[in-house]
Amino acid sequence: MADSRTRKVRDIFDSMESGPTSSGRPAAQAWLQSHSGSxxxxxxxSSVCPSDRQTASALDSSGESxxxxxxxxxxxxxxxxxxxxxxxxxxxxxxxxxxxxxxxxxxxxxxxxxxxxxxxxxxxxxxxxxxxxxxxxxxxxxxxxxxxxxxxxxxxxxxxxxxxxxxxxxxxxxxxxxxxxxxxxxxxxxxxxxxxxxxxxxxxxxxxxxxxxxxxxxxxxxxxxxxxxxxxxxxxxxxxxxxxxxxxxxxxxxxxxxxxxxxxxxxPGSVCPVIIFESADIDSALDSVMEAAFKKNREYQWVLYVQESVLDGAIARLKVRMAGMKAVPLLCEADRALVDEAVQEAHRQGATLIQPCPPAPSGALYPPTVLSGVAPSCQAVVSPAPGPILPLMSFRGSGEGITLANHSPFVQAASVWTEDLTLSLESVKSLCAGTVWLNSLAVMDPSLSLSGLKEVGNCTDGGxxxxxxxxxPSASPPLRCFRPSQVDYATFGAPSPMVAFVPGGSDSSSPARVYQHLVGGRQSKAESGCSKAVRSAGGALLAHCPDGGPKDVRNAVEAAIKVQPSWARSPSARVQSLYSLAGSLEKKSRELAASVQTQTGVSLEEAEQEVELSVSRLCEWAARCDKERGGVQSLPQSGSSYSTAEPIGVVGVVLPDSKPLLSLVSLLGAAVAMGNAAIMMPSEKNPLPALEFIQVLLAADLPGGVVSIITGARDQLTKALANHSVIQAIWYWGSKEGCQFLQSSSPLRRLWLHPEEQENGERWTRPDASLLEEMWRQAVVWKSLWIPTA
Missing domain, CATH: 3.40.605.10 (Aldehyde Dehydrogenase; Chain A, domain 1)
Known part of the structure; x- marks a missing residue:
C-alpha cells in the first residue's frame, strides 16, 4: 500500500478507505483562541466575561476539554x-x-x-x-x-x-x-x-x-x-x-x-421507522437506509421494517453492502456503554447480529450493526441507543407494518418505500409522525413543518x-406573569367530602330540576351516584347536576377513541353535522337564553345576544371544516412537499365561568370541526347552560362520543384529564393553581392555559379573525410529506 502522503485517487478508490484529511480545525481554533479559550x-x-464566575468545560467527541x-x-x-x-x-x-x-x-x-x-x-x-x-x-x-x-x-x-x-x-x-x-x-x-x-x-x-x-x-x-x-x-x-x-x-x-x-x-434520540414494502425498489431503499443510518444522518435513530415476502433478499443485500465497512465514530465515548447494552439485550432476546467486523473492546468506534429479527418490545426498537445500530423487523401486511412503526412513542419522522401510489398515501396518513418521506430519507428544509407528537414534543417548528x-393575536392582551403558588400535587383534585341531602330540607313548592351529563352519546348520572347543588348568585337553589369524576372521564375517552377516527375522515360529514347542530341550537334559543339569564344574572336581551352569537359561531366552524387544510411548499430540491393539518385526537376542555354558552360553543366547534373528539368540563359555577345544551346535541346528528359533557368539581376533573394518556391536548380556563398543576404533571401535552384572573369574557364576543384562527391552530397538528421527482 502506498504511503498516505503519496496515495493516488485510484488507490483510495480501490481500497475504499477514507482519503487523507486535514489535521485540526484551524478556523475554530483561531476563534476559540480569540476568546483565550474561555x-x-x-x-x-457584546461579550462579557466577569472574572468571579464559575466555569464548565466544553468537551469534544473524544471527551477532551x-x-x-x-x-x-x-x-x-x-x-x-x-x-x-x-x-x-x-x-x-x-x-x-x-x-x-x-x-x-x-x-x-x-x-x-x-x-x-x-x-x-x-x-x-x-x-x-x-x-x-x-x-x-x-x-x-x-x-x-x-x-x-x-x-x-x-x-x-x-x-x-x-x-x-x-x-x-x-x-x-x-x-x-x-x-x-x-x-x-x-x-x-x-x-x-x-x-x-x-x-x-x-x-x-x-x-x-x-x-x-x-x-x-x-x-x-x-x-x-x-x-x-x-x-x-x-x-x-x-x-x-x-x-x-x-x-x-x-x-x-x-x-x-x-x-x-x-x-x-x-x-434528540427520536426514532425514524423506515418501512420497505414488497412493491419498493429494494436496492435504492437499502442504499439510502445504510447511508442515513451509518454515514450521513445520526440525529435520528433508525428502525427498519421489511415486508416478509422480500425479507431474505433484503438481508442478503445488506450483508453484501456491509462487507468491508469499517467502524464509525460515536458522538462521544459515553455512548459506548449504551450501545453495548442495547446490542447485548437484543442478542439475548433472539436477534441476529450482522456486523462487518467485531467491535473493539472499548473506545468511541463501533462497527455498523444490523439487529435482525429483534423483538418489537426490545429497547433497541422503542428507544434505540445513539450509535450505528439498525434494528430490523419483518411484517406481513401493510396494516401490521404501520402498527409496528407507530409502536415507539418517540417517532418524529418516518420513511415509506413503495411504488404503489395508493399504498403510499394510505401509509402516510396512518403514520403517527410529523414528517414522512416517500421513497427518500432525511430530506430537511426550513419550509417543512416539524410537529412533535406523543413523547417527541408539543410544538411545531419550521414552515x-x-x-x-x-x-x-393582536386583539388578545399578553398574559401577565404570576408567581408560583404552594400546590400540593399529591392532593390536588382530591374528591371533596360528600354532603348528605336531608329530607324535608328543601323548598317543596319549587322542586329543583335534576340534570344528567352526556357521556358516549347518552345522558347518564355520575358514576359516583352523587349530585351537586347549583345555586344562583343570591343563594337560591336552581338545580342538581351530576358530580362527575375519573370514571366518567374514562368512559368518555373510551367512547371518543371509538368514534374519532371515522369522524376525522369525512370533512363533508362534519360540515353537515355542525350545521345541524346550529339549527338545533336556534330552535331551542328561547330555553337556552332563559338558562343563561337564570344562571348568570344578565338581562334577557344580553342572554339572547349570547345565544344568537353562539349560532353564528357554530356556522363559522361548520364553514371551516373543509377549508385551510395546508398546501404545497416550494423547496430548493427536486420534488414536491405537502403540508397538511390533521386532528390532534381527543381534546379535554375545561371551560371558563364567563359566557358559559358562547365559550362552550366556540371551543367545541373549534375542536370537532377539525376532526377531534372533545370532552367538555363546564364551568363549576355556571353549568346549567351547558347541561341545557345537551338537548341540542342529542337533537343534532353528531355521532355519539364525539362530544361528552361532564360536570363536577373543576380540580378533580382537571386531574382526571391530566392522568389519562390518550388525551393529547388540554385547553384550560381556571385557577392559576390548576395551570401550575397541568404544567408540572403534563409537560408533553399540548396545553392551552388561561388563568381565570385574566379572563373577562371579551374574547368570546369579539369578532376578530385572529382569535378564531388561534383556536383553530390549537386544534390541529401538522404533517409534512416529501415526494421526490428525480
Missing amino acids: LGLFIDG VCSALCAVDEDVSACVSSSAGGFKAWAALSCHRRAQVLRRLAAAVQKHSQCVSEVCDLFQPPSSPAALVRLVQYHAGWAQLRDLSIPDWSPRGVVAVVVSDDASVYCMWLKVLPALAMGNSVVLVSGPQMAPPSLLLAELCAEAGLPAGALNVLSGSDVSLAGKVVASTGISFLTYCGNKQDGEALCRQTAGWCVPVALSTS REGLYQFLR
Whole structure:
C-alpha cells in the first residue's frame, strides 16, 4: 500500500478507505483562541466575561476539554432580561423590511465565515452544514419581510427564552432562534456548556449583521436551573426548548406556575421507522437506509421494517453492502456503554447480529450493526441507543407494518418505500409522525413543518406553521406573569367530602330540576351516584347536576377513541353535522337564553345576544371544516412537499365561568370541526347552560362520543384529564393553581392555559379573525410529506 502522503485517487478508490484529511480545525481554533479559550456571556450586544464566575468545560467527541464556558448567576440573568426588554423595543420598532435586511446580512455573514461555523459545529455537536444554516436564515428573512402582509392581526410575544440542552443540534437551535427574531421578538438564548460555543458564535454573527443590542442575548450554565431563573425574572413572554426529554420535563416542573407558555421539542434520540414494502425498489431503499443510518444522518435513530415476502433478499443485500465497512465514530465515548447494552439485550432476546467486523473492546468506534429479527418490545426498537445500530423487523401486511412503526412513542419522522401510489398515501396518513418521506430519507428544509407528537414534543417548528408559536393575536392582551403558588400535587383534585341531602330540607313548592351529563352519546348520572347543588348568585337553589369524576372521564375517552377516527375522515360529514347542530341550537334559543339569564344574572336581551352569537359561531366552524387544510411548499430540491393539518385526537376542555354558552360553543366547534373528539368540563359555577345544551346535541346528528359533557368539581376533573394518556391536548380556563398543576404533571401535552384572573369574557364576543384562527391552530397538528421527482 502506498504511503498516505503519496496515495493516488485510484488507490483510495480501490481500497475504499477514507482519503487523507486535514489535521485540526484551524478556523475554530483561531476563534476559540480569540476568546483565550474561555467563553463568556453575550449581553447587550457584546461579550462579557466577569472574572468571579464559575466555569464548565466544553468537551469534544473524544471527551477532551476544548474550552471553558462561564456559568451565569442571578446578576447576569437580571442584566440579560433587562437588556432583552430594551432590545425588543428597538427590534420591534423596525419595519419588516429593515428586520429582513438584518437577517439577509446574517446569511451573508454565515457564508463569509462558513469554515468557522462548520468547524465549531463539528467540534461540539453532530455536523450542521453551513449551507443548510444559510438556507435557514434566508428563509426566515423572507418571512420577516412578509410578516405584516401575510400574517396580519398578529403581534410578537415580546422576550422569548430559547433553551437548548447539550445534546441538541445547532440546526435545531437556529430553528428556534431565527423565527423568533423574524417575527420581531427579542431572544434570550440559554445553553449548556457544550452548546455555549455555537451559541456565542451565532450571537457574534448577528451583531456583525447589525442586530440591535439586546435583541439576542446568550447565557450559559451547567444545568436547566439557569433557564428557570430566567423565567422567574418575570420578563419572559414565551419559553421554547429543544433537547432531551428528561431536561425538558424538569424545566416544565421548574417553571410551572409562572403562567409562561412552554413549547418542547424533545427531538434528540427520536426514532425514524423506515418501512420497505414488497412493491419498493429494494436496492435504492437499502442504499439510502445504510447511508442515513451509518454515514450521513445520526440525529435520528433508525428502525427498519421489511415486508416478509422480500425479507431474505433484503438481508442478503445488506450483508453484501456491509462487507468491508469499517467502524464509525460515536458522538462521544459515553455512548459506548449504551450501545453495548442495547446490542447485548437484543442478542439475548433472539436477534441476529450482522456486523462487518467485531467491535473493539472499548473506545468511541463501533462497527455498523444490523439487529435482525429483534423483538418489537426490545429497547433497541422503542428507544434505540445513539450509535450505528439498525434494528430490523419483518411484517406481513401493510396494516401490521404501520402498527409496528407507530409502536415507539418517540417517532418524529418516518420513511415509506413503495411504488404503489395508493399504498403510499394510505401509509402516510396512518403514520403517527410529523414528517414522512416517500421513497427518500432525511430530506430537511426550513419550509417543512416539524410537529412533535406523543413523547417527541408539543410544538411545531419550521414552515409558516412554526411562526405562530412566536406570535399572539393582536386583539388578545399578553398574559401577565404570576408567581408560583404552594400546590400540593399529591392532593390536588382530591374528591371533596360528600354532603348528605336531608329530607324535608328543601323548598317543596319549587322542586329543583335534576340534570344528567352526556357521556358516549347518552345522558347518564355520575358514576359516583352523587349530585351537586347549583345555586344562583343570591343563594337560591336552581338545580342538581351530576358530580362527575375519573370514571366518567374514562368512559368518555373510551367512547371518543371509538368514534374519532371515522369522524376525522369525512370533512363533508362534519360540515353537515355542525350545521345541524346550529339549527338545533336556534330552535331551542328561547330555553337556552332563559338558562343563561337564570344562571348568570344578565338581562334577557344580553342572554339572547349570547345565544344568537353562539349560532353564528357554530356556522363559522361548520364553514371551516373543509377549508385551510395546508398546501404545497416550494423547496430548493427536486420534488414536491405537502403540508397538511390533521386532528390532534381527543381534546379535554375545561371551560371558563364567563359566557358559559358562547365559550362552550366556540371551543367545541373549534375542536370537532377539525376532526377531534372533545370532552367538555363546564364551568363549576355556571353549568346549567351547558347541561341545557345537551338537548341540542342529542337533537343534532353528531355521532355519539364525539362530544361528552361532564360536570363536577373543576380540580378533580382537571386531574382526571391530566392522568389519562390518550388525551393529547388540554385547553384550560381556571385557577392559576390548576395551570401550575397541568404544567408540572403534563409537560408533553399540548396545553392551552388561561388563568381565570385574566379572563373577562371579551374574547368570546369579539369578532376578530385572529382569535378564531388561534383556536383553530390549537386544534390541529401538522404533517409534512416529501415526494421526490428525480
